[in-house]
Amino acid sequence: MANIGWDTGRIHTAQVLPPQDEDAGLNTMNTIQEVFSAFIQQFHINGVYIYRDQLRQNVMLKRHLLDVDVGHLIAFNQELAHHLTQKPTELLPLFEKAIQLHAKRIINVNPNVEFEGEDYQVVLHSSANMIKIRHLNANSISKLVRISGIIIAASPLTSKATSLTLRCKTCQKTRKLPIQAGFSGINMPRTCDLSVGAEPNPTGCGLDPYVVDHDKSVCVDQQILKLQESPDDVPVGELPRHVLLSADRDLTNRVVPGSRATIMGIYSVFQTKPGRGNNAIAIRTPYIRVVGINTETDASGRKRNFTDEEEEEFIAMSREPGLYQKFANSIAPSIFGNHDIKKAISCLLFGGSKNVLPDGMKLRGDINVLLLGDPGTAKSQLLKFVEKVSPISVYTSGKGSSAAGLTASVVREPSTREFYLEGGAMVLADGGVVCIDEFDKMRDEDRVAIHEAMEQQTISIAKAGITTILNSRTSVLAAANPVFGRYDDMRSAGENIDFQTTILSRFDMIFILKDEHNEGRDMTIARHVMNVHMDRPSETAASEISIEKMKNYISYCKLKSAPRLTKEAAEKLSSHFVGIRSTVGHMQDMEGVRTSIPITIRQLEAIIRISESLAKITLSPRANEQHVDEAIRLFKFSTMDAVNAGTMDGKTRQQGAEEVRHVEEAIRRRVAIGSQIPTAVLVRELESQGYNSRNVERAIFMLERQEVLQYTNMRKSVRRQRM
Numbered sequence: 001m002a003n004i005g006w007d008t009g010r011i012h013t014a015q016v017l018p019p020q021d022e023d024a025g026l027n028t029m030n031t032i033q034e035v036f037s038a039f040i041q042q043f044h045i046n047g048v049y050i051y052r053d054q055l056r057q058n059v060m061l062k063r064h065l066l067d068v069d070v071g072h073l074i075a076f077n078q079e080l081a082h083h084l085t086q087k088p089t090e091l092l093p094l095f096e097k098a099i100q101l102h103a104k105r106i107i108n109v110n111p112n113v114e115f116e117g118e119d120y121q122v123v124l125h126s127s128a129n130m131i132k133i134r135h136l137n138a139n140s141i142s143k144l145v146r147i148s149g150i151i152i153a154a155s156p157l158t159s160k161a162t163s164l165t166l167r168c169k170t171c172q173k174t175r176k177l178p179i180q181a182g183f184s185g186i187n188m189p190r191t192c193d194l195s196v197g198a199e200p201n202p203t204g205c206g207l208d209p210y211v212v213d214h215d216k217s218v219c220v221d222q223q224i225l226k227l228q229e230s231p232d233d234v235p236v237g238e239l240p241r242h243v244l245l246s247a248d249r250d251l252t253n254r255v256v257p258g259s260r261a262t263i264m265g266i267y268s269v270f271q272t273k274p275g276r277g278n279n280a281i282a283i284r285t286p287y288i289r290v291v292g293i294n295t296e297t298d299a300s301g302r303k304r305n306f307t308d309e310e311e312e313e314f315i316a317m318s319r320e321p322g323l324y325q326k327f328a329n330s331i332a333p334s335i336f337g338n339h340d341i342k343k344a345i346s347c348l349l350f351g352g353s354k355n356v357l358p359d360g361m362k363l364r365g366d367i368n369v370l371l372l373g374d375p376g377t378a379k380s381q382l383l384k385f386v387e388k389v390s391p392i393s394v395y396t397s398g399k400g401s402s403a404a405g406l407t408a409s410v411v412r413e414p415s416t417r418e419f420y421l422e423g424g425a426m427v428l429a430d431g432g433v434v435c436i437d438e439f440d441k442m443r444d445e446d447r448v449a450i451h452e453a454m455e456q457q458t459i460s461i462a463k464a465g466i467t468t469i470l471n472s473r474t475s476v477l478a479a480a481n482p483v484f485g486r487y488d489d490m491r492s493a494g495e496n497i498d499f500q501t502t503i504l505s506r507f508d509m510i511f512i513l514k515d516e517h518n519e520g521r522d523m524t525i526a527r528h529v530m531n532v533h534m535d536r537p538s539e540t541a542a543s544e545i546s547i548e549k550m551k552n553y554i555s556y557c558k559l560k561s562a563p564r565l566t567k568e569a570a571e572k573l574s575s576h577f578v579g580i581r582s583t584v585g586h587m588q589d590m591e592g593v594r595t596s597i598p599i600t601i602r603q604l605e606a607i608i609r610i611s612e613s614l615a616k617i618t619l620s621p622r623a624n625e626q627h628v629d630e631a632i633r634l635f636k637f638s639t640m641d642a643v644n645a646g647t648m649d650g651k652t653r654q655q656g657a658e659e660v661r662h663v664e665e666a667i668r669r670r671v672a673i674g675s676q677i678p679t680a681v682l683v684r685e686l687e688s689q690g691y692n693s694r695n696v697e698r699a700i701f702m703l704e705r706q707e708v709l710q711y712t713n714m715r716k717s718v719r720r721q722r723m
Contacts (some may be wrong), residue, residue, distance in 0.1 A: 014564040020161075029094060032080070039076050040066070054097065059106045064119065065100050065250045070126035070264075088266050089180075092291065095122045100445075121249045124264045124292040133229040134241050136286065139187045145288070148262040149233075150370055151255045153226040153411065160222035160248060165233045168192045170205035174213065223252040225290075226422075227263060244287040257408075257423035257470070260392070264292030295717040306556060314556045324630075327617060332385040335378045336528040338630045340637045344369055344509050345382065347634070348433065348475050349390060349554050350616045352609030353562040364457050366475040367609050368506060369438070371613040372482060372497060373513025379479035381434040386477055390431025391555045394685065398442035401425070403449035406434075409468055410463045426453045426472040428643070433475045440480035440498060442629075442671050447503060450476070453642045454506040455602075461546035478507075487585045508606035509638035516557040563615035565608060569628045573611070576632055577604045601637065661690050663699035667709070671720040678717050 018598045040051045074081040099120040130146050166175045166187065171192060178188050192205035225245040234240045245263060247254070255261050261475055269284035274460040306314075317323065347367055354365035371379045387395040396406070407424045424432055439447075453459050453472040460469050483498040497504070504510065545553075565573070584599045610631035615623040666686060672679055679700075687694045700718065703709040709718045 032091060033094045033098050035077055035080050036095045037101065039073065039080075040098060040102055042649040043076050044071060045072075052102075055102055057108055059103050060539055063250070067123045067125065068095075069122060070124055070128065075493040081653060083684050087142070088144045088291070089142060089268075092122055092233055096120055121251075122291065123251065125169070125294050126264060126292075130234050130262065132241050133227070134233070136243070136267060141269060141286070144264065144269060144291070146262065147227070147243070147266050147288070148260070149227040149229045149242075149427055151225055151230045151257055151259045152428065155224040155254065157221050157223055157252055159219040161217050161219050163215035163218040166210040167213045168205050168209045170209050170691055172657065174216075175210075214240075220249050221252045222248045224244060225255065225419045227261070228682050229290075230260070235519055244285075245290050246287055247293065251290050251293055255295060256418060257421060257427055259295055262294045263288060263290055264294075265290045306552075306559075310552065310556070314553055315619070317333045317553060318557075318617075324614065324617050326544045327550070330391070330550060332378070332382050332534050333544075335381055336525050338378070338382075338513075340634060341382070341513075344511065344610075344634055344638060345386060345477070346617065347610050347613040348477060349386070350557055350613045351475060352612035352616070353564065356471075362457070363605065364455065364473070365609060365612070366457070367508045368454055368476040368604070369478070370504075370507040371477075371479045371513060372510060374515040375481065378514055379511040379513065380437050383437055383477060383479055386433055387435050389550050389554075390433040391551050392548055394429040394432070395435045395437070396425050398436055398438035398440065401436070401442065401446065403446040406446065406471065407449050407453065407459045407472075408461055410461070410466060419463075421461065421466060421468070421470070423470060426450060426459060426474055427470050427472045430471050431473055433477055434474065436478045439478040440483075443501075443625070447644050451502060451506065456502075476507075505600055505602050507639075508603075508609060509634065511638045533634070557616050557619060559618050561616045561621070563612045563622045563623045565611060566625070569611065569623055569625045572625055572630075573604070573607060577607070600637075603635070606639075607635050610634055659692065659695045660699050660702065663695055664703060667699060668720075668723075671709075671718070673722060674722050676712065676717050676719040679711075679715065682718065 006265060028572060039447075040055060041049075043049070043051055050072070051068065058065060070084070073084065084095075096119060103120055103437070110388060122232055124144075126146055129147055130148050131140070133147055133149060133210070135147065136147070155620050161179055164179060165174055166177055166188070167174045173192070177189075186212055190207055192209045223246075224245060226242050227245055228242040245265065256592075265288035266288050267286065269286050271284060296572065319327070323325060324343070324346070328339065328346050331342040331345055344639070348369050351367055352365040355363040357363070371382065383395065387393045406426050408427055408472050409424065411421050411422050412419055433444060454476055456539075457471065457473045459472050461467065469547055481501075490508050559564050580599055580603075607628070608631075611623040611627045616628040620627075666689065667682070670685065672681065682691070682700075687693055700709060702712065707721060708723070710721050711717070712719050
């Protein structure tokens with residue numbers, strides 16, 4: 001007989017099972033199977049026989065499954081439902097056997113005749129309380145559990161044998177050996193028990209006589225998933241935990257990395273391969289055998305189900321006057337001022353409408369915002385609040401983020417040695433917001449990795465033989481500091497913003513936050529901060545809408561609304577964009593240099609997206625001229641102000657640029673190629689020649705960017721490198 005361990009083998013057929021303990025009404029496996037059959041045939045709600053009709057439809061469509069609500073099973077037979085949650089491994093095969101018998105009756109096959117068809121699968125879903133992944137323990141083993149999280153990895157499909165056909169090499173007799181689903185293994189029998197009639201003959205065929213006949217074995221599809229707990233469930237200071245999932249048959253290929261899912265499964269254990277410290281026989285590795293997958297959000301990351309009461313509340317909320325202002329006031333209410341930035345963040349949370357053109361080209365609807373400003377202007381606090389209020393969000397810091405961490409990484413599976421993809425922040429936030437703090441501290445090669453994700457909203461991977469495209473339909477909210485730590489009004493925007501034009505053009509709105517010294521404003525801010533710290537929030541610090549209601553309303557608006565521009569609004573917007581382009585072109589002619597923040601067709605699309613998001617806030621199907629006016633005002637306050645930042649009148653700028661060129665020529669004459677001079681000495685000499693200290697610093701900065709000069713000795717000296 002097979003040597004089957006407690007974690008590897010199970011009994012699968014009702015004929016060989018011994019009677020269970022004397023439980024009231026359910027004392028044998030045949031009785032349990034009959035009750036399951038009665039449930040399929042007799043359960044109804046308001047005269048509708050749910051599972052009988054569902055099974056008939058699935059049989060005709062050749063779908064070999066039955067989706068069962070555990071709540072319905074509880075209403076039909078509470079004792080049976082209790083047994084199913086406590087001993088699912090023993091009862092689920094009986095449930096599937098009952099489904100198989102009913103399927104035979106539907107297609108007019110005699111139930112007593114062996115039917116060579118596919119086995120039917122039970123898929124369970126429930127509304128029971130969920131268990132957090134970090135709360136799963138030994139008491140949950142072999143029981144039905146319900147957990148939720150984010151799918152971070154999905155392996156390719158493999159074939160798992162459910163019944164092996166063994167053939168004796170000596171006497172050519174065959175036998176079948178059932179194998180439990182999941183990661184459970186099997187121990188091959190050491191002797192041939194069928195060599196002499198019905199009498200076992202352990203030595204007649206020798207030891208280990210069996211070989212596997214693969215052609216006659218039964219296999220099913222199996223997929224290995226990795227589920228990580230949601231960021232909301234991770235305590236501060238701890239790493240998120242994950243658990244392995246084993247999905248088979250119709251439950252494969254249901255989810256992709258980045259999906260948020262609720263899993264019903266059997267908490268099981270398996271013996272890892274020996275080696276590398278895993279030699280302890282009594283130690284088992286836990287995993288979950290999936291018996292039901294429910295994705296909480298659709299492909300765009302939006303919540304699917306809302307109750308009638310919630311819908312009525314949201315529709316009434318959308319009709320309230322001044323909802324746009326009220327929503328903006330509810331964003332980070334403890335932060336004083338920044339009203340236009342909060343309005344822009346409101347637009348970012350709702351997003352515009354995604355377009356799929358007839359030729360298949362996709363135009364993004366998500367809005368990207370960059371906050372560039374001095375330290376202490378509450379940029380990080382705004383990012384943290386957006387992480388809390390967005391239905392799907394990931395917060396990361398630029399210095400601690402790599403290109404692979406933001407996009408995707410290729411990982412080798414230890415057991416199979418195969419490569420598979422693990423999604424990064426942009427993939428996990430699919431349908432939500434990625435908050436990137438310290439954006440300027442990122443390395444250039446890491447920042448370039450998100451170019452495609454910000455515009456095309458995909459991530460292309462070609463690594464280790466894997467060539468694929470992942471979705472990253474996400475908005476980006478980034479915060480950064482200027483080049484010199486603080487914004488310098490005497491310098492142009494290009495000198496303050498150390499970003500390439502390619503990344504700046506992908507931001508729909510760019511805000512410059514300056515820590516200006518104003519006594520009246522400083523007193524107001526100080527009073528506001530003191531009230532917050534003394535638990536006496538002022539009127540501006542009180543949130544008008546709760547975070548939970550904001551989160552649900554955002555999900556509802558994304559699901560129900562996709563506004564489009566009216567004809568009048570489109571004409572007004574197009575004429576205004578032509579005016580913006582001509583203004584910027586005239587300014588560049590006056591300045592003699594191109595602005596580092598470009599105004600391109602992307603900026604026209606940005607204003608369209610902002611207009612659509614303003615309409616979406618009130619569930620309006622059309623974005624009218626009022627929405628376009630507010631979108632243009634926000635764009636002027638953000639990106640256009642950033643373009644004009646640091647500019648003076650043309651004559652003064654021209655004189656300043658001329659003096660900087662004179663200083664550059666003086667530096668070239670003073671410092672020979674290959675020589676080195678202390679920075680303080682060079683500055684002092686140039687100032688003694690009558691040059692402005694600000695223009696001297698600016699000339700050194702420009703020469704360094706042109707790689708003519710290079711700082712050495714901790715910026716205390718400069719070396720001339722080339723002409």
